[in-house]
């Protein structure tokens with residue numbers, strides 16, 4: 538990209554890296570104060586307490602609840618329009634050839650101010666067969682902070698026959714939650730949640746979340762959260778929707794394969810278990826004063842999770858910006874390799890390779 542083709546400094550900056558503004562659509566559950574604190578923002582006087590998700594570099598709209606969610610860059614361009622205008626710059630030729638002009642990834646900060654309902658997301662096979670959608674919604678949680686004793690729930694401990702699952706969904710009582718594996722989490726945990734696996738995030742858990750780019754959820758628990766039945770089951774008949782649910786068991790061994798400690802990475806390495814790679818990548822870059830960290834060119838949401846330093850992109854005229862905990866940057870593939878200097882940790886959320 539030669540600089541002479543760029544009309545002004547604002548769009549030039551967006552082509553190298555953009556600081557992503559807060560993008561917190563209203564949701565049915567509480568939360569959001571940890572997002573504001575992480576981002577270094579005051580709680581606004583009109584804060585309604587229902588802003589628990591910050592959608593980062595989103596080309597996805599909410600399935601219900603108003604349909605917001607798409608990211609607008611700081612020069613006012615909607616991200617899908619920016620991508621469409623120069624897809625090779627943003628996504629790189631290899632990604633473009635394999636996946637077309639969509640990142641195939643939705644990244645969020647999520648602050649659970651209350652326990653989320655037990656829900657699941659369809660996998661790709663079910664979404665293609667019944668929802669006319671190429672993506673399911675496998676997701677992953679990178680725990681950035683958690684209140685003492687806070688937990689998540691993932692997968693049925695014992696296999697649940699289809700009629701028992703239907704009975705539990707009909708009853709809408711505590712048994713749906715207690716049938717799941719309960720997992721205490723702390724900052725540094727990472728979990729992969731395959732499409733189909735029922736799950737819930739507990740109160741006080743703050744995560745960086747990667748997902749396939751849909752908003753398709755089967756809300757197994759919905760009554761106590763006041764969700765409409767039509768939205769709770771994706772507009773499908775309930776028995777059909779429940780066919781998308783993995784009825785288990787998810788054993789201790791199975792759970793181990795879905796977990797990792799992202800804080801164990803020194804230098805550059807994967808935050809997520811291997812099986813995530815088919816859907817998305819999360820790369821930890823940890824720089825120390827005597828050891829910069831580097832990453833290869835990629836369309837990436839770079840979230841500074843610890844410390845302070847500089848981020849430099851490599852190609853064209855190099856561009857360096859000061860960054861610190863809570864900064865979120867969108868870096869296009871065409872900006873080149875990235876280099877971190879200082880004492881900081883960045884997690885780069887990227888499409889599958």
Ligand SMILES: [Zn+2]
Pocket residue numbers: 656657658676736
């Ligand atoms: Zn989920």
